[in-house]
Amino acid sequence: MPQKTEPLKSILGFEYENILHTLSNLGLNIVISVVILIAGFWLANKAGKMVTRLLQKSKTDAGLISFLTNLTVIASKILVVFTAMSQLGIAMTSFVTILGAAGIAIGMAFSGTLSNFAGGILILVIKPFKLKDTISALLVTGEVTEIQIFNTYIKTADNKVIILPNGPLINGTIVNFTRMEKRRIDIVMPVKYGLGSEEIVSKIKETLENHPAILKDPKSQVFFTDFEPNFGKLNVICWVKTTDHLNVHRELSNTFFEWLEPTQ
Structure with missing residues (x-):
């Protein structure tokens, strides 16, 4: 029997034992690489959470915390992938050489991504x-x-x-809209001449004067512009804290237009 297998071994150029040994090593390396990926990704996520906790304790800006956490997780996962590839016998020097040769194509393909990355850094720096x-x-x-x-x-x-x-x-x-402490409210309403228009203007001024959310400085203004044959445009300008802007704007608009309905 050994005599029959010798010619086959010579033709193939290797021993059956070597094939089994190679497959065994490859299978073991694949298993180890998968374990590295699973454990490494888990540790990368844990590292991200740790960075978040540390930065929160130091009262770092929330936007910067989010950015650095994501950067930590992504960088860690890239390192894990490289480690798993090394376990499979893929030489990093060859990998880097290939990337270098394809640098122009990769740069063009990822130009938008790199631009977005740079934009993210600028947002955190310029704020x-x-x-x-x-x-x-x-x-x-x-x-x-x-x-x-x-x-x-x-x-x-x-x-x-x-x-x-x-x-x-x-x-x-x-x-x-929220960077400044104060915001201006502008309301423009068409008001017919006569028919209680003076009374409406008086009520609006009184409301602006007594409303608790309307600031005294800058001073509120009520005036007519764009005089048409039958009506003029009544402009109401007042200032509020930015946090009150939406609610006060809605309240004043609803109130003022209700007063106008009987005169239209």
């Missing part, structure tokens, strides 16, 4: 907005709920979550 600010950007208006490495999450008034890429976001126009 055009922070978490819980209400902003308008890229045709979207809402509250900032999360600032991540590549994207910023916005919750709209109708409870939709919109994800904005950080690159275009930082390069575009950003309107921050």
Whole structure:
């Protein structure tokens, strides 16, 4: 029997024992690599949570906490993947050489991603907005709920979550509605001449003077503009704290237009 297998061994150029040994080692390395991935990803998530706790204790800006946590988790997972690849015998030097040779193509493919990453860093450095600010950007208006490495999450008034890429976001126009302590309320109403218009103006001025949420400085204003043959546009301007803006604006608008109904 040994005599029959010798020619086959010579033709194939290796021993059966070597095949079994190679397959055994490969299978073991695959198992170890899978274990490295599972354990490594779990530890990466744990590391992210640890970074979050440490930064929260140091009272770091919430947006920066979110950014650094995501950066820690992603960097850790990349390291885990490289470690698992090394266990399979994939040389990192060869891998880096391949990436270098394909650098131009990869750079073009990921130019948007790199731009978003740079945008995320700029947002945290320049701070055009922070978490819980209400902003308008890229045709979207809402509250900032999360600032991540590549994207910023916005919750709209109708409870939709919109994800904005950080690159275009930082390069575009950003309107921050909550950055300043005061905001102005502007209400414009068409008022017919006569028919109690003077009484309405008087009631509006009295309301502005006595409303607890309306600030005394800057001073409120009530005046007519754009005089038409049958009516003029009554402008009401007042200032409130930013946190009161929406509620006071709605309250005044409803009240004033109710007063106007009998005169229209």
